[in-house]
Amino acid sequence: MTALLAVEGLTKSFGGVRALDECSFEIAEGSVGALIGPNGSGKTTAFNVITGYQAADAGGLTFRGRAVRRPDPCRLQRLGLARTFQQPRVFPGLSALENVVLGRNQPWHALLRDRVPGPDRRRAEELLDEFGLAAHAHMPAGRLSYGQRKLLEFAGVLMAEPVLVLLDEPTAGVNPIMVKTMEDHIRRRHAQGVTFLIVAHEMQFVMSLCDPVIVLDHGRRIACGAPGEVQKDPRVLDAYLGD
Amino acid sequence: MTRPGPHSRIRPAGTIQAVAFVAVVAVLPLITGQHWLVSLLVFTVMYAGLASAWNLLGGYAGYPALGHGAFFGVGAYAMAIGTSHLGVGGGYRPFVLIVPIAVGTALVVLPIARLLLRTRAAAFAVLSITLMFMVQTLAYNIRSLTGGSSGLIVPLAPFPAAIFERPFYYAMAALLALTLAVCWVVRTSKLGLALNAVRDDEDRARGLGVQTELVKLVAFAVSAGLTAAFGAVWAYYITFLYPGFAIDPLLALGAILMAFLGGRRTLWGPVVGAALIGPAQQYFAYRFGASQLYLVAYAALFLLVIYLLPEGIVPSLARRLRRLRRASPAAATHDQVATDSIFSAGDLG
Amino acid sequence: MHLFVQATIVGILFGGVYALIASGQAIIFGVTRTVNFAQAIFTILCAYLSYTLFTDFGIDPFLSILVLVPAMFAFGIGIYVLLLRRLSRSGAELGLLVLYGLGIGIQGVLDFVYKTNNRVITPGYANNSWTVAGYQIPEVRFFAFLLAVAVLGTLQLIRQRTKLGRALRATTQNPVASRLLGVDVERISAIGMGLGVAAAGAAGGVFGMILPFNGNTQYDLLSKLLSIAVLGGLLSMPGTIVAAVILGVVESVVAATISPDWSAFSFLVVLFAVLIIRPQGLFGRRLRGAL
Numbered sequence: 027m028t029a030l031l032a033v034e035g036l037t038k039s040f041g042g043v044r045a046l047d048e049c050s051f052e053i054a055e056g057s058v059g060a061l062i063g064p065n066g067s068g069k070t071t072a073f074n075v076i077t078g079y080q081a082a083d084a085g086g087l088t089f090r091g092r093a094v095r096r097p098d099p100c101r102l103q104r105l106g107l108a109r110t111f112q113q114p115r116v117f118p119g120l121s122a123l124e125n126v127v128l129g130r131n132q133p134w135h136a137l138l139r140d141r142v143p144g145p146d147r148r149r150a151e152e153l154l155d156e157f158g159l160a161a162h163a164h165m166p167a168g169r170l171s172y173g174q175r176k177l178l179e180f181a182g183v184l185m186a187e188p189v190l191v192l193l194d195e196p197t198a199g200v201n202p203i204m205v206k207t208m209e210d211h212i213r214r215r216h217a218q219g220v221t222f223l224i225v226a227h228e229m230q231f232v233m234s235l236c237d238p239v240i241v242l243d244h245g246r247r248i249a250c251g252a253p254g255e256v257q258k259d260p261r262v263l264d265a266y267l268g269d
Numbered sequence: 270m271t272r273p274g275p276h277s278r279i280r281p282a283g284t285i286q287a288v289a290f291v292a293v294v295a296v297l298p299l300i301t302g303q304h305w306l307v308s309l310l311v312f313t314v315m316y317a318g319l320a321s322a323w324n325l326l327g328g329y330a331g332y333p334a335l336g337h338g339a340f341f342g343v344g345a346y347a348m349a350i351g352t353s354h355l356g357v358g359g360g361y362r363p364f365v366l367i368v369p370i371a372v373g374t375a376l377v378v379l380p381i382a383r384l385l386l387r388t389r390a391a392a393f394a395v396l397s398i399t400l401m402f403m404v405q406t407l408a409y410n411i412r413s414l415t416g417g418s419s420g421l422i423v424p425l426a427p428f429p430a431a432i433f434e435r436p437f438y439y440a441m442a443a444l445l446a447l448t449l450a451v452c453w454v455v456r457t458s459k460l461g462l463a464l465n466a467v468r469d470d471e472d473r474a475r476g477l478g479v480q481t482e483l484v485k486l487v488a489f490a491v492s493a494g495l496t497a498a499f500g501a502v503w504a505y506y507i508t509f510l511y512p513g514f515a516i517d518p519l520l521a522l523g524a525i526l527m528a529f530l531g532g533r534r535t536l537w538g539p540v541v542g543a544a545l546i547g548p549a550q551q552y553f554a555y556r557f558g559a560s561q562l563y564l565v566a567y568a569a570l571f572l573l574v575i576y577l578l579p580e581g582i583v584p585s586l587a588r589r590l591r592r593l594r595r596a597s598p599a600a601a602t603h604d605q606v607a608t609d610s611i612f613s614a615g616d617l618g
Numbered sequence: 619m620h621l622f623v624q625a626t627i628v629g630i631l632f633g634g635v636y637a638l639i640a641s642g643q644a645i646i647f648g649v650t651r652t653v654n655f656a657q658a659i660f661t662i663l664c665a666y667l668s669y670t671l672f673t674d675f676g677i678d679p680f681l682s683i684l685v686l687v688p689a690m691f692a693f694g695i696g697i698y699v700l701l702l703r704r705l706s707r708s709g710a711e712l713g714l715l716v717l718y719g720l721g722i723g724i725q726g727v728l729d730f731v732y733k734t735n736n737r738v739i740t741p742g743y744a745n746n747s748w749t750v751a752g753y754q755i756p757e758v759r760f761f762a763f764l765l766a767v768a769v770l771g772t773l774q775l776i777r778q779r780t781k782l783g784r785a786l787r788a789t790t791q792n793p794v795a796s797r798l799l800g801v802d803v804e805r806i807s808a809i810g811m812g813l814g815v816a817a818a819g820a821a822g823g824v825f826g827m828i829l830p831f832n833g834n835t836q837y838d839l840l841s842k843l844l845s846i847a848v849l850g851g852l853l854s855m856p857g858t859i860v861a862a863v864i865l866g867v868v869e870s871v872v873a874a875t876i877s878p879d880w881s882a883f884s885f886l887v888v889l890f891a892v893l894i895i896r897p898q899g900l901f902g903r904r905l906r907g908a909l
């Protein structure tokens with residue numbers, strides 16, 4: 027298996043805070059990776075830098091074998107790298123259906139075609155159905171609950187059939203049943219060949235679903251490996267229990 | 270899709286609205302021969318178009334543009350210079366200039382738009398109005414072209430006195446129809462969806478592969494081009510330009526007021542807003558003079574609209590209509606879809 | 619060269635007045651995230667009030683500040699409480715429009731009361747100036763500059779040394795976190811708005827002594843204030859002050875060496891040039907960051 031995404035020496039500071047410190051890791055094609063670490067260890071920052079929302083101070087990344095010089099969210103998404111946000115982000119004024127349809131990539135010359143063309147509508151309806159949101163298809167997304175917005179955001183990301191999906195805390199703040207639902211969705215997509223990198227705090231969820239597990243602390247990668255190994259690593263215990 | 274189904278862009282209800290609107294607009298100036306009334310119609314139709322054009326950028330994409338007076342002024346001066354310096358000829362000939370003026374403005378504005386669109390929200394509002402002040406200063410200072418503060422005269426159109434306003438009215442009405450057609454195409458296309466996404470959360474839209482830069486540029490350029498076209502007709506009608514008058518900070522504010530009053534997330538909202546405010550604006554201006562209590566009335570109206578009707582008339586009416594229909598169970602499901610899309614094309618606020 | 623230095627001196631002195639008005643605007647933006655499109659007309663309003671106090675009651679414009687500052691402070695709080703507070707949820711752009719609309723209304727009232735001919739406040743010392751090393755230093759501008767320095771210094775002391783100032787700065791940086799830390803954000807925002815408008819109150823009289831004004835002057839001043847705000851980065855106090863002084867100097871130098879017609883324009887060119895390189899202004903951070 028080759029590395030689908032390789033991150034090399036990523037560094038990012040905010041004023042005096044080093045959010046990422048020479049952070050390197052690889053995600054093999056077809057894996058479900060986990061990115062874990064205590065609060066403020068730089069997980070979200072890693073996602074932001076990888077997807078081009080924030081510019082790195084140093085370091086680089088390779089996606090699908092190509093070096094990405096200046097990551098740009100739009101271009102990366104079109105190459106197959108999609109993400110969700112820690113606080114779910116939907117388009118509150120658009121219907122749930124349109125939220126999902128937006129995920130489909132469009133060439134510039136299709137801009138004047140139908141707002142929601144038939145095939146996209148059917149595909150989006152399937153996705154909404156799969157995520158249990160079919161009943162809300164025509165409701166403005168702003169009126170959905172927190173958990174529903176997380177699901178909707180995930181569904182929208184899948185519309186473009188991405189190769190690699192970065193999920194920032196898909197299980198945070200939702201009830202245990204929803205955690206299970208999320209896990210099922212991830213497993214199903216994984217079986218269809220989608221690669222994942224997931225930030226999560228629920229250890230049970232991580233240990234049962236993910237391999238490899240990458241551990242960050244103070245922006246540095248302190249461990250990386252199979253869940254069993256990482257769990258026993260003394261440095262990981264230190265990081266979580268405090269120094 | 271050939272058959273107009275529930276998801277087609279062209280719906281019977283929309284077609285009826287469009288035909289009825291065209292009929293009303295076409296007949297209106299024939300009802301009365303009073304010059305001041307027809308003149309009031311000319312300005313109202315113009316403002317309906319300006320508000321709709323502003324809405325492309327300010328409403329659909331949510332970019333608070335305050336400087337559309339600049340594009341209007343550019344169109345007006347281009348018309349004046351075209352007729353007086355270039356010798357296009359009189360009569361109906363100057364109307365031909367509208368096309369190159371609109372297209373030219375849309376193209377010239379592109380590099381500036383690229384720069385402005387790097388900012389958002391408050392900063393964008395500030396820069397857009399700053400651009401307007403810049404254009405105004407240019408109009409004051411490039412005297413060889415604009416006549417500076419002493420102004421520029423456009424040759425009076427040789428139309429028969431009894432129906433002098435009509436050619437201008439129909440030119441404005443044609444531009445309004447074009448503007449509404451453009452708005453309709455945008456709303457029912459992916460471009461509109463992308464613009465709405467930009468309005469709701471531009472950064473997330475980028476992350477979903479939406480070409481935000483491109484769609485914003487298109488909306489900006491088209492909005493500016495249409496605004497310039499109205500300016501061009503206005504210049505020929507008014508025949509006298511000077512910078513503070515042709516490049517007016519209040520123009521964008523008027524358009525915004527109308528769009529807000531009618532409902533800035535809808536197709537017909539700006540038209541409804543203009544139909545209500547346009548005549549009142551003209552009346553105030555005649556009654557109270559150009560810039561005194563007129564401004565006070567205007568400001569009061571503005572604040573009332575923002576505080577009492579933040580969503581606008583059309584969406585509020587649509588909601589009431591929907592509630593009424595829902596009360597009668599037979600019509601419920603089908604009409605839900607219909608009203609949703611007539612008034613808001615999935616763009617519920 | 620003499621002309622250039624002379625123009626620079628005059629420009630710096632008047633730049634202080636711009637800095638005073640624009641700092642008020644920056645404080646307001648900090649606490650309400652609303653660009654105060656009415657800051658210019660507030661200044662003009664105070665210029666008219668000083669004018670009336672001077673011509674009808676013989677009160678020196680520098681003295682009338684003692685009345686105008688508290689009055690404008692209360693006025694600012696009133697605007698916040700009546701107009702801005704209830705908008706906070708529906709977005710800052712709406713607040714900007716509200717203030718713009720309000721400004722136009724005020725202009726309407728002023729045009730009605732004072733008519734539209736140009737006014738200027740002319741106390742006895744209006745045209746006096748000192749000559750220092752061959753350069754003219756106009757008295758009014760000099761005292762206006764001193765006034766600006768004094769007011770800005772006081773504001774800075776309030777911001778740095780008092781509890782209120784700390785709350786102001788905290789609210790400016792992060793309203794949500796401030797609320798969690800027990801800051802009464804609404805009260806602080808109201809006071810911030812009051813302080814910002816009071817700055818316009820302090821500047822109105824000197825503005826009216828230096829430049830002839832009428833209601834329409836608001837657009838002229840507004841375009842300058844907005845340019846300063848963008849160049850200075852909207853939030854940053856030092857940025858605002860530096861941008862204001864740059865404006866004063868550029869304007870004055872261009873007026874003296876090229877033509878007064880192009881003085882306003884030249885600053886706008888500087889502004890756009892800076893924005894091509896730094897969209898966030900000279901000192902500012904990006905306005906609405908990515909995340």
Ligand SMILES: Nc1ncnc2c1ncn2[C@@H]1O[C@H](COP(=O)(O)OP(=O)(O)OP(=O)(O)O)[C@@H](O)[C@H]1O
Nearest residue numbers: 040043045063064065066067068069070071072112
């Ligand atoms: N925009 C920013 N400006 C300043 N500091 C920031 C910014 N974003 C993150 N930080 C800081 O960088 C560090 C890493 O933050 P990050 O959000 O990446 O952590 P995280 O691992 O995602 O934490 P959590 O588990 O709480 O989501 C933190 O100390 C945070 O305060």
Ligand SMILES: [Mg+2]
Nearest residue numbers: 069070071112
């Ligand atoms: Mg995080």
